[in-house]
Amino acid sequence: MERALAAARAAGARGEVPIGCVIVGPGGAVLAEAGNRTEELKDPTAHAELLAIRAAAAALGSPRLVDCDLYVTLEPCPMCAQAISFARLRRVYWGAADPKGGGIEQGPRIFDQPTCHHRPDLYPGLGEREAAELLRAFFRERR
Amino acid sequence: MERALAAARAAGARGEVPIGCVIVGPGGAVLAEAGNRTEELKDPTAHAELLAIRAAAAALGSPRLVDCDLYVTLEPCPMCAQAISFARLRRVYWGAADPKGGGIEQGPRIFDQPTCHHRPDLYPGLGEREAAELLRAFFRERR
Numbered sequence: 001m002e003r004a005l006a007a008a009r010a011a012g013a014r015g016e017v018p019i020g021c022v023i024v025g026p027g028g029a030v031l032a033e034a035g036n037r038t039e040e041l042k043d044p045t046a047h048a049e050l051l052a053i054r055a056a057a058a059a060l061g062s063p064r065l066v067d068c069d070l071y072v073t074l075e076p077c078p079m080c081a082q083a084i085s086f087a088r089l090r091r092v093y094w095g096a097a098d099p100k101g102g103g104i105e106q107g108p109r110i111f112d113q114p115t116c117h118h119r120p121d122l123y124p125g126l127g128e129r130e131a132a133e134l135l136r137a138f139f140r141e142r143r
Numbered sequence: 144m145e146r147a148l149a150a151a152r153a154a155g156a157r158g159e160v161p162i163g164c165v166i167v168g169p170g171g172a173v174l175a176e177a178g179n180r181t182e183e184l185k186d187p188t189a190h191a192e193l194l195a196i197r198a199a200a201a202a203l204g205s206p207r208l209v210d211c212d213l214y215v216t217l218e219p220c221p222m223c224a225q226a227i228s229f230a231r232l233r234r235v236y237w238g239a240a241d242p243k244g245g246g247i248e249q250g251p252r253i254f255d256q257p258t259c260h261h262r263p264d265l266y267p268g269l270g271e272r273e274a275a276e277l278l279r280a281f282f283r284e285r286r
Contacts, residue, residue, distance in 0.1 A: 043197055044206040044229035045188070054186055063187040078253055079229065082222035082246070086187035100258065103225070107258030108251030110221055115243065115250030 001071050001093060001127040003033055007048065008073040008134055011035030018134045019074045021048035023056040023089075026067035032056040048072060049080035053087050064088045073131035075124065078103030081110035085118045093123040095131025144214050144236060144270040146176055150191065151216040151277055154178030161277045162217045164191035166199040166232075169210035175199040191215060192223035196230050207231045216274035218267065221246030224253035228261045236266040238274025 007020025014035070022033040032055035037046040049072050057063050069091040070084060076094065081103040084092055092104075103110045104122065111119040150163025157178070165176040175198035180189040192215050200206050212234040213227060219237065224246040227235055235247075246253045247265065254262040 038206055042204055042206050043200050044208075044231075045193055045197055045226050046206075050188055054188055057186050061185055063181050063185050063189075065187075077225060078246075078251060078256075078258065079222045079225035082220060082225070083188050086222065088187075101260075102258065103221075103251075107256040108221060108246075108253055110251055113221075113250040115221065115245065117244075 001073075001095065003030065004048075004071045004073050005095075005127055005130055005134070007033050007035040008131065011037070011048070012134060012138050015039060018138050019048045019072065021052040021070065021072040023052045023065065024069045024071070025056075025060070031059050031065075031068060045079065047077065047080050049076050050083055053083050053089075057087065066090070069093065070120075071126070073127065074098050074135065075102035075104055075106075077101050078108045078110055082116070084120060085111065085116050088118050089120050091121045091123060093126045095125070095127040096135060097124065097128075144216075144238065146173065147191075147214045147216050148238075148270055148273055148277070150176050150178040151274065154180070154191070155277060155281050158182060161281050162191045162215065164195040164213065164215040166195045166208065167212045167214070168199075168203070174202050174208075174211060188222065190220065190223050192219050193226055196226055196232075200230065209233070212236065213263075214269070216270065217241050217278065218245035218247055218249075220244050221251045221253055225259070227263060228254065228259050231261050232263050234264045234266060236269045238268070238270040239278060240267065240271075 012018030034051035155161030177194035
C-alpha cells in the first residue's frame with residue numbers, strides 16, 4: 001500500500017485526483033503500478049485501477065490475473081470493481097471509503113450482484129488515514 | 144446500429160464474443176467504432192464500449208463526450224455502463240438484453256444508483272433480433 005500511496009501522491013502532483021494502485025503477482029513481485037490519469041490522457045476510463053489492470057494483463061500476457069492482488073488508495077468505483085471481477089483478481093485492499101462514488105460497499109455493491117461471476121476477497125481500510133488525507137488536501141486546495 | 148452490428152460480426156470472425164459499438168458525435172458523424180477485443184489484446188477491459196469510448200475521447204481530445212450517442216449490440220455490463228456515465232454520453236441504444244451480465248436493466252442497475260452522477264437516455268431493443276442471433280450462433284458453434 002505504500003507504493004500505491006506514492007502513486008497517488010504522484011498523480012496529485014500532476015494535477016490528477018490523487019489515487020494510486022499497485023498489482024502484485026503470485027510471487028509477490030509488483031506487476032503494475034499506476035496513478036489516475038483521466039485528465040492527462042483525456043480518457044474517462046483512465047482510473048488508476050483500470051490502467052494497472054491493463055498493464056498487469058499485458059505483463060502476464062493474459063486477461064486473467066489469477067492469484068494476483070490489487071492495492072488501491074480509494075474504494076474502487078463500479079467500473080473498476082467490475083473490471084477487477086473480470087480480471088479474476090484474488091484480493092482487493094483499499095484505503096479510504098468512497099460514499100459518493102464507490103462501487104463495493106455502496107451504491108451498486110458490484111461483488112454482491114448475481115451478475116458478478118467472480119468475487120475477490122476484500123480488505124478495506126488499509127492505509128485509510130493517509131489515503132483520505134491526500135484526497136482531502138487535494139480538494140481543499142482547489143476550492 | 145447497422146455499423147455496430149457489422150463491428151459485432153467482425154469481432155465474431157476474429158474469435159471474439161460478437162459485440163460491436165459505435166459512437167456518434169453531435170453532428171451525426173461516427174466518432175469511433177469498435178468490436179470486443181478481450182482475447183486479442185489479452186485485456187479484460189477491452190469491451191467494445193470501453194474501446195469506443197477511449198477512441199472517441201481521443202478523437203475529441205476530451206474525457207467528456209457531450210451530446211454524443213452510443214450504439215451497442217448487447218446491453219452494457221456494469222463496467223461499461225459506469226464508463227458511459229463518466230463519459231457523459233447523451234443517449235445509449237442497445238440491441239439484446241443481457242440477463243447474466245448486464246448492468247443497466249439487471250444486477251447493479253448502474254444508472255439508478257445514488258453513486259451515478261450522469262444518467263443517459265436509454266433506448267433498449269434496437270436491432271435486438273439480429274444482435275441476439277449473432278450471439279446465439281457464436282455460442283452454439285462453441286458448445
